[in-house]
Amino acid sequence: MPQALYAFLAAQHISYQRFDHAPVFNCAEASAITPDLPGAETKNLFLKAGKSGRYLLICLPAAQRLDLKACAELLQIKGLGFASPERLQQALGLTPGAVSLLAVINDQAGVVDVIIDPTLLLHPAVLCHPLHNSSTLAVNTDDLLRFLELTGHPPRLLTLPLQPSN
Template sequence: MHPALPHGILLKVLTMDIYDLLTSQNITFQRVDHPPVYTCEEANRVTPDLPGARTKNLFVKDRKGKQHFLIVVADHKATDLNQLGEVLNIGKLQLASSERLQKYLGLEPGAVTLLGIVNDPERHVTVVIDEDVWQQDAIQCHPLVNTSTLVIGKAGVEQFLQSTGHTLHITKIPERELAAS
């Protein structure tokens, strides 16, 4: 575990600190700054054609709020939370509130990111990445705010998660069928 991330101490990493943290771990990244974005469509409009998987991140919980998950999927995928709950043997999943997002990941809505896991030293949140995303060489994500996009290679993502003490779970995330128009 990285010395900046001791187990048992609640740590809320600031945006500028995330760059220092990645650099201190020799995790290379490409950074593109842009206006604030709140949807994948907005992000796709304001960012250039970057390498790696364009992602969206869902912060969800089980029905009783005892288990929390950060789900990383391709930005175009409509996730079926009911089927995902079955895949994870959890039962029903639902989006978690903004209060829970702040409590567990120190993030605001619109800035949900894989890197937010750094703010979960107690490992209350399970990271689940869709196997389609994991097949890419790199992943695009926000650096704790929605005004930049980073591209981080898979090895860097693995190293980052290892430094936070989180296990990487890769699975086929079920896709919701969209109604025909």
């Protein structure tokens, strides 16, 4: 699977730096094992959009926590919630811990919509897993946006409602 992604990135002249590491399953583990990577650290949430048959891939700064209820109200989606690992596997061919914006390359059915918090785009690069959780790519931000367009997933830029920090 990652070989096809790397071939696509090369064919489209999408620049990145690759960092291999032990598998990570959440943002805290990723930050601890790869603390100084050059790019915006992200949290990627794969959500089901109620009973619509559609999914949302929401990308926000890793240190933030999405207010799911407020997000559902903002997007006017009843029943917005986390998708099961089975739905993640079906839609993006991934297991939990490997979700990133690059995963939309596997969305052959076109059922995933991408939402990005615009603060991530203020960084020169964004950190993404390349379809598995034992590597991280620092992808040039403009190239990442171009990648999303090329894969048929133009992102919606939305300031997301966040839970207050503790």
